[in-house]
Amino acid sequence: MNREKDYEVVIGLEVHAELATSSKIFCSCSTEFGGLPNTHCCPGCIGMPGTLPVLNKNVVEFAIRAGLATNCEISGFTKMDRKNYFYPDLPRAYQISQYDIPICKDGFIEIEINGVKKKIRIARIHIEEDAGKLVHDQWSTGSLVDYNRSGVPLIEIVTYPDMNSAEEARLFLEGLKAILQYTGVSDCKMQEGSLRADVNISVKPKSQEELGVRTEMKNLNSFRAIIRAIEAESRRQIEELESGGKIYRETRRWDDEKGVSFSMRSKEEAQDYRYFPESDIPPVIIDSEWVEEIRKSLPELPETRKRRYMEEYGLPAYDAEIITSSKALSDFFEETVKNGANAKTASNWIMGELLRLLKEKGVEDDSIPFPPVHLAKLIDIIEKGIITGTIAKKVFDNMFDSGKDPVAIVDEQGLKVVADTGTLLPVVKKVIENNPGSVADYKAGKTKALGFLMGQAMRETKGKADPKLINQLFIEELEKL
Ligand code: ADP
Ligand code: MG
Numbered sequence: 347m348n349r350e351k352d353y354e355v356v357i358g359l360e361v362h363a364e365l366a367t368s369s370k371i372f373c374s375c376s377t378e379f380g381g382l383p384n385t386h387c388c389p390g391c392i393g394m395p396g397t398l399p400v401l402n403k404n405v406v407e408f409a410i411r412a413g414l415a416t417n418c419e420i421s422g423f424t425k426m427d428r429k430n431y432f433y434p435d436l437p438r439a440y441q442i443s444q445y446d447i448p449i450c451k452d453g454f455i456e457i458e459i460n461g462v463k464k465k466i467r468i469a470r471i472h473i474e475e476d477a478g479k480l481v482h483d484q485w486s487t488g489s490l491v492d493y494n495r496s497g498v499p500l501i502e503i504v505t506y507p508d509m510n511s512a513e514e515a516r517l518f519l520e521g522l523k524a525i526l527q528y529t530g531v532s533d534c535k536m537q538e539g540s541l542r543a544d545v546n547i548s549v550k551p552k553s554q555e556e557l558g559v560r561t562e563m564k565n566l567n568s569f570r571a572i573i574r575a576i577e578a579e580s581r582r583q584i585e586e587l588e589s590g591g592k593i594y595r596e597t598r599r600w601d602d603e604k605g606v607s608f609s610m611r612s613k614e615e616a617q618d619y620r621y622f623p624e625s626d627i628p629p630v631i632i633d634s635e636w637v638e639e640i641r642k643s644l645p646e647l648p649e650t651r652k653r654r655y656m657e658e659y660g661l662p663a664y665d666a667e668i669i670t671s672s673k674a675l676s677d678f679f680e681e682t683v684k685n686g687a688n689a690k691t692a693s694n695w696i697m698g699e700l701l702r703l704l705k706e707k708g709v710e711d712d713s714i715p716f717p718p719v720h721l722a723k724l725i726d727i728i729e730k731g732i733i734t735g736t737i738a739k740k741v742f743d744n745m746f747d748s749g750k751d752p753v754a755i756v757d758e759q760g761l762k763v764v765a766d767t768g769t770l771l772p773v774v775k776k777v778i779e780n781n782p783g784s785v786a787d788y789k790a791g792k793t794k795a796l797g798f799l800m801g802q803a804m805r806e807t808k809g810k811a812d813p814k815l816i817n818q819l820f821i822e823e824l825e826k827l
């Protein structure tokens with residue numbers, strides 16, 4: 347054996363998502379991101395002795411929501427546990443988490459890879475508190491700690507090792523992210539650390555039944571980093587095995603800039619954490635009526651929405667998939683359609699110009715700088731023939747930058763279509779005069795030449811000429827020759 351193709355890559359993910367509750371998990375401090383260091387804190391979340399934690403009921407509810415939306419079983423009885431370890435960002439020197447009885451277990455998310463559906467099983471979802479943040483960079487004399495994040499509620503979603511490529515891991519994470527956003531469980535802003543993943547990877551010869559030894563890379567916080575880390579680490583493991591080496595169970599640090607991982611420490615085992623029940627928080631009984639109530643209150647999930655877009659709006663699967671992969675984008679699309687736009691036309695604008703500009707300008711899709719009704723209006727004035735397609739793109743760009751109403755942009759800049767013969771005929775004549783070669787081609791039966799001539803006339807009129815009229819004028823004038 348000597349090729350990457352003789353090996354199977356095996357991936358299991360542990361995903362942390364910060365919950366969108368307004369207060370922390372064990373106190374009433376704000377969970378808002380940012381803020382001056384140590385201003386979202388109280389004696390409780392900075393671990394002062396004598397303070398007592400009180401479990402935030404919303405955290406339990408959000409975890410149940412996440413569990414139901416990912417096909418999990420919800421435990422009727424659950425409890426919190428202490429996970430002991432020392433680190434300066436963890437002021438009590440233990441994290442309140444869940445050990446043997448997580449709130450949710452045995453779920454799955456379905457992904458579709460090359461047209462084939464595959465279930466990625468979820469082993470468990472448990473709740474826990476986030477730690478604070480160490481700030482090293484600006485200070486040469488030492489590190490400082492910001493406890494604003496300490497006590498922000500998290501869910502940890504642990505999958506079975508069911509993924510076999512970076513692409514499958516990406517699809518799983520995208521599916522999960524969409525579900526958490528749709529259910530309002532988390533905003534999943536990766537750039538703010540609201541969603542981060544620990545990636546466990548092993549490789550094994552395809553013919554081998556049992557799994558290989560795995561390594562773990564912690565706290566990857568962008569899709570790009572996750573994909574690159576998986577690709578590099580699986581390659582490293584295969585090369586190691588191929589050259590007669592061994593894989594050690596260890597935690598590795600992924601350096602996304604360099605594109606390599608480094609060994610950090612040998613992997614700790616559960617017993618190293620000396621887990622024991624959290625004695626300051628009583629166990630939680632979750633009655634099935636509450637679970638059913640939450641189930642009923644679940645919003646439409648991405649998969650259902652995707653099918654509805656295909657059935658109700660006749661969107662192709664490809665469009666429906668892309669648009670519903672983001673709740674923000676999907677809500678924007680629906681509002682545009684509600685404001686009278688044709689669904690496929692709206693989808694084309696969103697998947698084309700809108701996604702392009704968002705990417706180009708680095709704007710998140712939940713911060714689209716103009717309202718959906720503006721897109722609906724733009725589509726309306728194109729359909730009514732008030733502006734041409736060429737001009738529409740310019741108006742769209744302007745709308746994106748200025749947030750102005752498209753009708754106002756068209757008025758201010760005089761962008762309306764020019765559809766009177768009096769203005770267009772001289773232009774047509776001039777283009778014919780200046781392009782004898784194309785005219786000859788046209789006369790010789792090369793109809794493509796007409797397209798070129800029309801393009802020239804469009805340029806003369808800065809894209810404002812009515813294409814139908816100009817086409818007709820060209821044909822008439824060329825006939826005369
Ligand atoms: P631990 O308790 O040591 O963290 P878990 O059983 O909870 O171990 O697994 C942690 C993660 O590692 C899970 O996402 C799981 O799917 C994944 N995993 C377990 N074994 C392997 C393996 N051999 N290769 C890749 N991933 C694995
Ligand atoms: Mg683990």
Ligand code: ZN
Nearest residue numbers: 373375388391
């Ligand atoms: Zn607090």
